[in-house]
Amino acid sequence: MHIARTFVFIFYISIQILSAQAPAENYPADPASEEQAGVPKGEVLKFTFEQSKIFPGTWREYWVYVPAQYKPDKPACVYVNQDGIQWKAPVVFDNLIHKGEMPVTIGVFVMHGKVKAANAGDANDRFNRSFEYDGLGDAYARFILEEILPEVEKQKTTDGRQIRLSKNGNDRAIGGSSSGAVCAFTAAWERPDAFTRAYSAIGTYVGLRGADRYHTLVRKYEPKPIRIFLQDGANDLNIYAGDWWMANQTMLRALTFAGYEVKHQWGEGGHNGKQGTALFPEAMRYLWKDWPKPVRAGISQNQMLGAIPIPGQDWELASEKPKVKYQKQKIAKEIPGNDSIIAYNGDVYVASLDGGEKSSTIYLIKPNGEKLVVDKGLHFASGVALTPDQILLYATESASHWVWAYQIQADGTLKHKQKFGWLHVRDNDENAWADGLTCDRDGRIYVATRSGIQVLDQTGRVNAILPTPNGAMSNMAFGGKDFDTIYVTANEKIYRRKLNVRGANGWDVPNKPEAPKL
Incomplete structure (x- = not known):
């Protein structure tokens, strides 16, 4: 009992001290x-x-x-x-x-x-x-x-x-x-x-x-x-x-x-x-x-947000069409393509769901028509893109928050597969739902996600996010005379926005961008 009283007394004194110290x-x-x-x-x-x-x-x-x-x-x-x-x-x-x-x-x-x-x-x-x-x-x-x-x-x-x-x-x-x-x-x-x-x-x-x-x-x-x-x-x-x-x-x-x-x-x-x-x-x-x-x-003060958008140039509605049934893209016979990119040397890379949503396939189609499986296993592979120097291939995986990177070999096959680009996921989603992607000629990576366009640097870090006017995006591409206008599809509408960058097209002569800042 004496110990209990002592404990209560000490506790009481401690509370008084703390109260006295409170501002x-x-x-x-x-x-x-x-x-x-x-x-x-x-x-x-x-x-x-x-x-x-x-x-x-x-x-x-x-x-x-x-x-x-x-x-x-x-x-x-x-x-x-x-x-x-x-x-x-x-x-x-x-x-x-x-x-x-x-x-x-x-x-x-x-x-x-x-x-x-x-x-x-x-x-x-x-x-x-x-x-x-x-x-x-x-x-x-x-x-x-x-x-x-x-x-x-x-x-x-x-x-x-x-x-x-x-x-x-x-x-x-x-x-x-x-x-x-x-x-x-x-x-x-x-x-x-x-x-x-x-x-x-x-x-x-x-x-x-x-x-x-x-x-x-x-x-x-x-x-x-x-x-x-x-x-x-x-x-x-x-x-x-x-x-x-x-x-x-x-x-x-x-x-x-x-x-x-x-x-x-x-x-x-x-x-x-x-x-x-x-x-x-x-x-x-x-x-x-x-x-x-x-x-x-x-x-x-975000450097990437200072480099990409043009002041006063906002999103414009480019086209509004009724809902159409989604159809898989036929790049080559018996390959249901989800997305594709054609390299300067004529090689074609195709992201396909023919292995199922949990085991997508990436195909390489050579100029002579030869078809090779160069990767399997991505969860819902949706988009593919080449770096401006065409040394790397990027692929989006809709059922995660990753952009995968592969090194392209001399024969067009892929090595050194890696979860490379880390994407932000909205609070009420289970994944970023990355779909289309592309690069600009400076090496930045643009990914269409439910959060908008997430822009990554060459090291795979999201530096900037450009929200779109109509919610989650599904695809995008650079277009216009100088390929400085980005077009996006968002909930059955197409928007465009002129930017201060130029897109890297697969058919362009490969260019080497500046080395990434670490």
Whole structure:
């Protein structure tokens, strides 16, 4: 008993010491966070939603703030927040809208979903918060855009005003705290056409469900038109999934490197909403500054993104055709070709599925018609391409995240097969689904994937990602007079984009590019 009392006493003293060492979190109050005399007050309405098809079986509450200045003859700007009402947001909106520091904005404050237990007395509900908030991908953005906001527009204020929301992404902001913060960033990242402004407080950019990859993806993707406000404290969590404080700083450095409009405020606090609440008015002023001037994409310091795209040259729709049945390509008799490339010497390499999806075959067809099997075993081989010097053959494997490399021998056969190019995989996919690929005359490798065009250097590292306007890609090729326009197929449409590079054609005289930078 004496030992137990001693242990409790020591534990109590330790807690007191730790509490004494914890930094005081006294943040100056912004006047916009306090109710002001003479400022019209908006109305807050409460609803529930339980008809989700994107998160089936979930039930949740949500609140809608409608400012006093809102008139239904004009769609209002929108701010969406995860975890319900935070930051004293209705009061802040009242004050900032009254002073003209943000536009007339309807706030939509959404709780995470839960699947109610069949017998609440004997079982817990299934909480969907981490699944909805921490995961990458577009599911939550679609949930807000396709389900919640349409529901909001069915509602009326108590005085009968019909709620109308702007569909313009420049008129929409989204924010949250912790997992709700990374969820807000994900929604803007996935759908910058729908959300161009994001508030992130104590954001969870760590390894809970893959958000620790963001700082890498931000550096590699072509910049998107998003403005971000970041907040975190030096005493935020440092647990099994990562270090929140370091992760937020890493995100800031990535966003700055990639040319984003980003502002940050760091404090000494822990994993709580104290500083986030104090900063919310400042964050709203920053996110809505210069509105309705649109948020523009910045200029990345990524060298490959500086070399490939031409400023002002974006994707154009080249052709839109109805869906047609896919037919295998007949390169030679009895060889169902999935893709092929013709070398300068007349050799033809064909990726074929005649061995089945788990054991594809690569054929070499000589100019005299001789057919040789030069490789077997790739899982769903889809594309083949030659390096500009025609020393290496690359092949994509759709059922993985690899681009394979082979050294071409003097007789055209292949040696030294290797998993060479490493591709990024979207969060909701099991593989990159690499399909067509090609090279430019400087040796870069362009791979059509579900994430867009992943561009690798000669050492097999993805340096840059060019997203396409219509989702996952299936094939691509350089074309145009100077072969400086890349054409891509994406969901039954063909797009083109003029680039600052020239494609390497198999029939070109082989050229030796500069040696890769290691």
